[in-house]
Amino acid sequence: MPLKLLDYGNPNPFGETIGNRRDLAWPVNVYRVTLPSESDDGEGVNAFDRVILKLIDAGGYREAKMLAEETCMPESLVQCVLSRLQDRGFVDRYNQIVKQQRNKWANDEDRQRVFVTVLMFRELATGKILPFLHFLSQDTPLKKKDEKEERTYKEKRYHRIHDDRALAAEAPTPADVIIALRAMKKRSRAFRDNPRLPPVRQITIVPDPEPYDLDCPIAIQKSDKEYRIADPFGSGFSLVLENAFRRLLERDAELSQWFLKWKTSLQNPRPERPDKPNQSPKEPFENDSSYQLFPYLLAQLRHNYDRDGRRLPRSIMNIHASIEWALFYCSARRPYDSAVQLLKLTEQSKHGQLLQKAAEATSLDIPQGGLYPITPKQLDDFRSGKAVLGTVLSIALLMAEGDASHPLRRIAGAHKDFILRLLKIKKQRDELRHGAGKLRLRGNELPEDAFMREVVTTLLPTIRFSDISILAEGGEIDTDDLLDARTSIQNEFTFAFYNRLGINLQDRLIAAERFWLSCNDGDDALVFANDLYAVLQAAFRRSLTGVVPLEVQESEYISTATMKATASGFGDLPQCLLTPKRSAIRETLLGNDISLGACAVAFLLVSDADTTLKAIAEANPSFFTDVALITDLSAHGGIPLPLSKEQMLELRKAAYSSIKTLLEV
Numbered sequence: 001m002p003l004k005l006l007d008y009g010n011p012n013p014f015g016e017t018i019g020n021r022r023d024l025a026w027p028v029n030v031y032r033v034t035l036p037s038e039s040d041d042g043e044g045v046n047a048f049d050r051v052i053l054k055l056i057d058a059g060g061y062r063e064a065k066m067l068a069e070e071t072c073m074p075e076s077l078v079q080c081v082l083s084r085l086q087d088r089g090f091v092d093r094y095n096q097i098v099k100q101q102r103n104k105w106a107n108d109e110d111r112q113r114v115f116v117t118v119l120m121f122r123e124l125a126t127g128k129i130l131p132f133l134h135f136l137s138q139d140t141p142l143k144k145k146d147e148k149e150e151r152t153y154k155e156k157r158y159h160r161i162h163d164d165r166a167l168a169a170e171a172p173t174p175a176d177v178i179i180a181l182r183a184m185k186k187r188s189r190a191f192r193d194n195p196r197l198p199p200v201r202q203i204t205i206v207p208d209p210e211p212y213d214l215d216c217p218i219a220i221q222k223s224d225k226e227y228r229i230a231d232p233f234g235s236g237f238s239l240v241l242e243n244a245f246r247r248l249l250e251r252d253a254e255l256s257q258w259f260l261k262w263k264t265s266l267q268n269p270r271p272e273r274p275d276k277p278n279q280s281p282k283e284p285f286e287n288d289s290s291y292q293l294f295p296y297l298l299a300q301l302r303h304n305y306d307r308d309g310r311r312l313p314r315s316i317m318n319i320h321a322s323i324e325w326a327l328f329y330c331s332a333r334r335p336y337d338s339a340v341q342l343l344k345l346t347e348q349s350k351h352g353q354l355l356q357k358a359a360e361a362t363s364l365d366i367p368q369g370g371l372y373p374i375t376p377k378q379l380d381d382f383r384s385g386k387a388v389l390g391t392v393l394s395i396a397l398l399m400a401e402g403d404a405s406h407p408l409r410r411i412a413g414a415h416k417d418f419i420l421r422l423l424k425i426k427k428q429r430d431e432l433r434h435g436a437g438k439l440r441l442r443g444n445e446l447p448e449d450a451f452m453r454e455v456v457t458t459l460l461p462t463i464r465f466s467d468i469s470i471l472a473e474g475g476e477i478d479t480d481d482l483l484d485a486r487t488s489i490q491n492e493f494t495f496a497f498y499n500r501l502g503i504n505l506q507d508r509l510i511a512a513e514r515f516w517l518s519c520n521d522g523d524d525a526l527v528f529a530n531d532l533y534a535v536l537q538a539a540f541r542r543s544l545t546g547v548v549p550l551e552v553q554e555s556e557y558i559s560t561a562t563m564k565a566t567a568s569g570f571g572d573l574p575q576c577l578l579t580p581k582r583s584a585i586r587e588t589l590l591g592n593d594i595s596l597g598a599c600a601v602a603f604l605l606v607s608d609a610d611t612t613l614k615a616i617a618e619a620n621p622s623f624f625t626d627v628a629l630i631t632d633l634s635a636h637g638g639i640p641l642p643l644s645k646e647q648m649l650e651l652r653k654a655a656y657s658s659i660k661t662l663l664e665v
Helices: 047-059 064-071 075-087 099-104 147-155 174-187 239-251 253-265 288-293 295-301 316-332 337-345 348-361 376-383 389-401 407-414 418-433 447-459 479-500 503-518 526-544 554-568 582-589 596-606 612-619 623-633 645-664
Strands: 022-037 114-123 129-135 158-160 210-220 227-229
Touching: 047 064, 047 075, 064 075, 114 174, 114 239, 129 174, 129 239, 129 612, 174 612, 174 645, 227 239, 239 253, 239 612, 239 645, 288 295, 295 316, 316 389, 316 418, 316 447, 316 526, 337 348, 337 376, 337 389, 348 389, 376 389, 389 407, 389 418, 407 418, 407 447, 418 447, 418 526, 479 503, 479 645, 503 526, 503 645, 526 596, 526 623, 526 645, 554 582, 554 596, 554 612, 582 596, 596 623, 612 645, 623 645
Parallel strands: 022 158
Antiparallel strands: 022 114, 022 210, 114 129, 210 227
16 A cells, blocks of 8 residues: 655654664544634633623723622632733723724624634544644645655655554544644643633534555664654654554564564664773771661662762752661660550640650750651551651650660750751652752752761761762762753653753653663662652642642542543552542642642542543553552652662653653643
């Protein structure tokens, strides 16, 4: 069958690739769609404007309060509408109609609506609608590659995707048009100032399609050794086609054989970066005895190294976890039963008084409002070997109250504000943990590191540190790593999307990519999982900003989310997305996102099942499964998370595809 290739340029979003790219000829049905076009003269008025203008014109109402009472609209909204009408010259500063402008709104409802013809595309391998509409005009006709280009194309090594004949007769619906238009607007800056979507009833679709092929470059990127498929319309990579290709590999023997043959030909790629040189000398605490006595503490204290073997500063998460584990091991090495029993037998409402008395006895300041009560579950977690700051600090305080030799008393002598500084570190850690705080990618050792080292050595005297500072080892040591990681992320997300992420999301992705580019089998991937957790939560935050909370009973949050997930084609939600606290979901709906799980449930609650959720299910059916994977793996506290390189790749793919889905669909 001869190719009928459409000409949408030569998309090339790939970074460094292993070998040369190949080209897929992807069959599509092209449907002609007629839909209304909004006026682009900037003079149209919306429904609120029209109501206010007609009330002023008919009844003489000019004050926001009177107009609000008449329309049952909030007074603040009416005031905003009046300000907008004044700015656009429809009313004067006294809210009187400007006669010269009357013809621009009085007959607006009778103005003839302009309709345009657009082309939408259904790929014929799995039947998915592509998130792109081609607006036809004299300047933008549908172009086919000319004969010379087609001959050049035929000389390339390519594979034509087999179409599914059963899908060829399946025409799209007006709802599919809305989904494609919405996705295109999210992907294109050109649509940002015109977010309105046409009513479904005003969309007409010609049922007889025109068959064509799209030129879809595919390449294997060096950064993750995975294939990527370029969006044929020039918007980075195509999640829809990548997911369709993944499904085809499972059922199309010819395609899988072609793909395997291609990958086999790419063995023995260009040489990798040389192995790391010898790393810096070990710290004094890195000895067999300390590893045996304090394994989780040493996992946090050990420095990471860049690909050239240079020592990197500890993060605020490492510093926080180090103090948690130092307090835990300090308490665990002493008789702690009496302190645990005292907390267990005391009413939680009186824990604040109990801990305040202990802090005063050890000469430590506590924050206004006191310390939080400790639940029986938290005490059980401590007994089972888990270190949580609130629990280990409370137990250590009660132990130090009755023990003049307790090392916490020596810390209090040097740092009366010890607890306040701990809580400040915890706040910084929590902000970074949930994608809100500012991440430091460059620079030297954090100022909190010296404080942490002093605290750890005081609590556990056998843990000793060298005097080697990060600055002494080379100052700005991570320039090359940062450059490599930033380049890799820009290639992964494309420059257009990278620039739209904002500095915080960019920095978190770069931090995760730095780990990925230098990690080995069996490395502790907890910091990697935490960075991905934070950046995905920040991406959800962007999607939830400005949404109006639904009037759903708190008791129905999970059941409603589950029902919408099933109706949209996701199936059953993973277990970790069925357990977020109702209060956390409520706070997330109000703009104070608590956790990634709560964000996912809130996103389900506020998203339309027939448009947004359906589009996500088609573009990335494993979306909520991927979110659950990141949620589960990052829930390890300060306990190391050794993973194989393959597991880290799976985690990276899950996070990056989820972020792209939130940004693109």
